[in-house]
Amino acid sequence: MTVTQIVDTRVRGGRLGTNALAIVALAFVVLVAIAVALAPVISPYGYNDQDLARFLEWPSADHLLGTDSLGRDILTRLLWGGQPTLLGVLVAVLTFVVVGVLLGIVAGTLGGWVDALISGIADILMSLPGVVLIFAVLAIFDQDLTPAMITLGFLGSGSLVRVVRATVLGVRGELFVSAAIVSGLGSVRLMARHILPAVVGPVVIQASLFAGAALAVQSGLGFLGLGVHPPLPTWGSMVGEAAANLAKAPWLLVVSGGIITLVSLALALIGDGLRDVDAARRRSDRGRAPIAARTSRADGGTPPEPSDAVLRVQDLEISFGDSPPVAVVRGVSFEVQPGEILGLVGESGSGKTVTTLATLGLLPGNAAITAGRILIGQDDVTELDDRGFAGIRGRRTGLISQEPMVALDPLFTVGSQLLEVLKYASDVPASQRRARAMQLLSLVHLPDPEAVMRRFPHELSGGMAQRVVIATALAGDPELLIADEPTTALDVTVQAGILDLLRELRRERGLAVLFVTHDLAVVADICDRVIVMEKGVIVESGLVDDLFADPREPYTRELIASTPRLVDGR
Numbered sequence: 001m002t003v004t005q006i007v008d009t010r011v012r013g014g015r016l017g018t019n020a021l022a023i024v025a026l027a028f029v030v031l032v033a034i035a036v037a038l039a040p041v042i043s044p045y046g047y048n049d050q051d052l053a054r055f056l057e058w059p060s061a062d063h064l065l066g067t068d069s070l071g072r073d074i075l076t077r078l079l080w081g082g083q084p085t086l087l088g089v090l091v092a093v094l095t096f097v098v099v100g101v102l103l104g105i106v107a108g109t110l111g112g113w114v115d116a117l118i119s120g121i122a123d124i125l126m127s128l129p130g131v132v133l134i135f136a137v138l139a140i141f142d143q144d145l146t147p148a149m150i151t152l153g154f155l156g157s158g159s160l161v162r163v164v165r166a167t168v169l170g171v172r173g174e175l176f177v178s179a180a181i182v183s184g185l186g187s188v189r190l191m192a193r194h195i196l197p198a199v200v201g202p203v204v205i206q207a208s209l210f211a212g213a214a215l216a217v218q219s220g221l222g223f224l225g226l227g228v229h230p231p232l233p234t235w236g237s238m239v240g241e242a243a244a245n246l247a248k249a250p251w252l253l254v255v256s257g258g259i260i261t262l263v264s265l266a267l268a269l270i271g272d273g274l275r276d277v278d279a280a281r282r283r284s285d286r287g288r289a290p291i292a293a294r295t296s297r298a299d300g301g302t303p304p305e306p307s308d309a310v311l312r313v314q315d316l317e318i319s320f321g322d323s324p325p326v327a328v329v330r331g332v333s334f335e336v337q338p339g340e341i342l343g344l345v346g347e348s349g350s351g352k353t354v355t356t357l358a359t360l361g362l363l364p365g366n367a368a369i370t371a372g373r374i375l376i377g378q379d380d381v382t383e384l385d386d387r388g389f390a391g392i393r394g395r396r397t398g399l400i401s402q403e404p405m406v407a408l409d410p411l412f413t414v415g416s417q418l419l420e421v422l423k424y425a426s427d428v429p430a431s432q433r434r435a436r437a438m439q440l441l442s443l444v445h446l447p448d449p450e451a452v453m454r455r456f457p458h459e460l461s462g463g464m465a466q467r468v469v470i471a472t473a474l475a476g477d478p479e480l481l482i483a484d485e486p487t488t489a490l491d492v493t494v495q496a497g498i499l500d501l502l503r504e505l506r507r508e509r510g511l512a513v514l515f516v517t518h519d520l521a522v523v524a525d526i527c528d529r530v531i532v533m534e535k536g537v538i539v540e541s542g543l544v545d546d547l548f549a550d551p552r553e554p555y556t557r558e559l560i561a562s563t564p565r566l567v568d569g570r
């Protein structure tokens with residue numbers, strides 16, 4: 001059985017097991033929706049039929065869920081009340097999906113200033129005080145719930161815009177999309193055949209999670225008596241009535257609060273189930289990614305051999321000092337395949353940095369490789385001196401460091417630094433270097449490359465500087481990028497952009513990346529496989545999803561537990 005088959009088998013097994021709950025939840029929501037839609041047919045009474053002799057009654061054969069303070073049948077009101085409630089949720093979700101998908105696709109497809117404008121709008125939508133705006137809309141539209149729920153969907157769509165945009169950017173980098181464009185597929189067909197199917201999964205997940213949030217807001221409004229047109233109930237208004245009679249008939253709150261809780265819970269379970277399916281699909285794609293990338297590079301698509309690895313570290317031992325030498329890295333072995341992003345994690349002092357420095361031939365003078373080998377392609381670089389490394393650094397390996405500002409010389413413009421690297425690390429003729437430099441700046445999505453060429457490092461933001469560093473690292477067209485905490489010094493939004501760029505480079509150019517970090521949330525976001533180091537040795541390694549789902553070593557579990565964004569799923 002091949003590795004790909006093993007991954008696929010695991011994925012299928014995972015889907016079946018984890019989604020039983022989601023399927024039950026989906027069946028429940030569908031059942032509730034059908035019952036609510038059929039309220040006029042199946043309700044035992046009218047929603048405003050009053051029987052003042054039988055108010056606040058417990059469930060009985062006549063009134064299966066009891067009666068309210070005016071003797072109205074609770075089951076009937078629950079069914080009728082579901083109509084404005086679920087319709088409101090539907091309106092909000094439809095708005096959320098239409099706005100989010102349209103803007104996300106336009107931003108991801110057109111890029112440039114359109115992308116910047118739409119991303120700005122998405123940021124603004126996410127920062128607006130939603131509840132206040134919804135109150136205002138209700139006041140303006142005479143308590144009409146529809147405009148209020150459209151507003152809710154519109155405000156919520158900012159997050160979906162980002163998800164769809166990122167998905168579109170990812171898909172556009174796929175080889176099959178490039179092949180489709182080259183073979184003359186029009187943009188409408190490209191959208192229908194390749195881009196829309198890719199965004200369906202993430203959109204459905206986001207929509208089901210948003211539906212839960214919309215139900216909560218809808219119910220909250222109903223509870224406050226907003227958007228309600230008595231005597232027609234909403235689930236929220238029924239909670240309000242139940243709260244008013246809490247001492248006399250606590251049962252009412254169990255029923256009205258219960259249906260809202262159950263439907264919200266079911267929507268969350270559906271979202272979680274869909275997310276599992278999507279994660280499993282991605283995991284299987286990631287399991288295949290290196291092979292796909294390798295095949296695309298290898299002439300004739302020959303099956304990959306282990307020796308196709310871009311980087312092979314075998315039984316590496318690194319020691320400091322000589323009387324006696326102290327080994328700080330021991331028995332470290334791993335491989336990085338073309339198109340693969342391998343995470344190297346561990347707490348400070350675990351040996352990540354010295355391992356990567358050894359790979360680049362940059363160990364400090366008091367350190368030495370005392371055992372093992374490092375192979376870049378087929379070349380053992382363990383014994384190479386600086387002259388020997390000249391053909392490797394820049395041309396076969398590129399470095400992205402933690403501090404982009406430090407990586408750039410403050411005395412020279414971006415252009416002169418890029419031209420210099422192109423001169424020494426590439427074979428681009430002098431006459432074409434300027435054009436190539438600007439091409440590299442465009443490749444890393446820096447707008448107006450000509451202006452960027454003229455700037456000094458201090459005139460760049462942190463994110464721009466890191467993109468310049470990545471462009472510089474790509475100048476010699478290396479097959480391996482070593483990224484040493486490349487996002488640690490950047491703020492979260494800029495960080496996401498740099499991670500997107502690395503993913504895109506991997507997809508478009510089949511680049512391999514050795515990603516050194518202590519941030520497991522970043523590893524979960526970008527890496528295919530991960531190696532965990534502790535005190536100079538590898539304690540655990542594996543596919544990222546497997547390792548995070550089922551860490552075997554206590555040290556790994558501790559690392560995961562100390563990363564709040566992973567633990568609470570943010």
Ligand SMILES: Nc1ncnc2c1ncn2[C@@H]1O[C@H](COP(=O)(O)OP(=O)(O)OP(=O)(O)O)[C@@H](O)[C@H]1O
Pocket residue numbers: 320328346347348349350351352353354355364366518
């Ligand atoms: N110049 C040096 N002289 C002596 N020992 C060193 C030197 N540099 C690193 N070490 C030791 O090597 C070990 C591994 O350090 P390394 O910097 O690789 O850890 P790290 O996991 O990369 O940590 P960090 O994330 O803080 O960079 C540590 O025990 C450290 O004390």
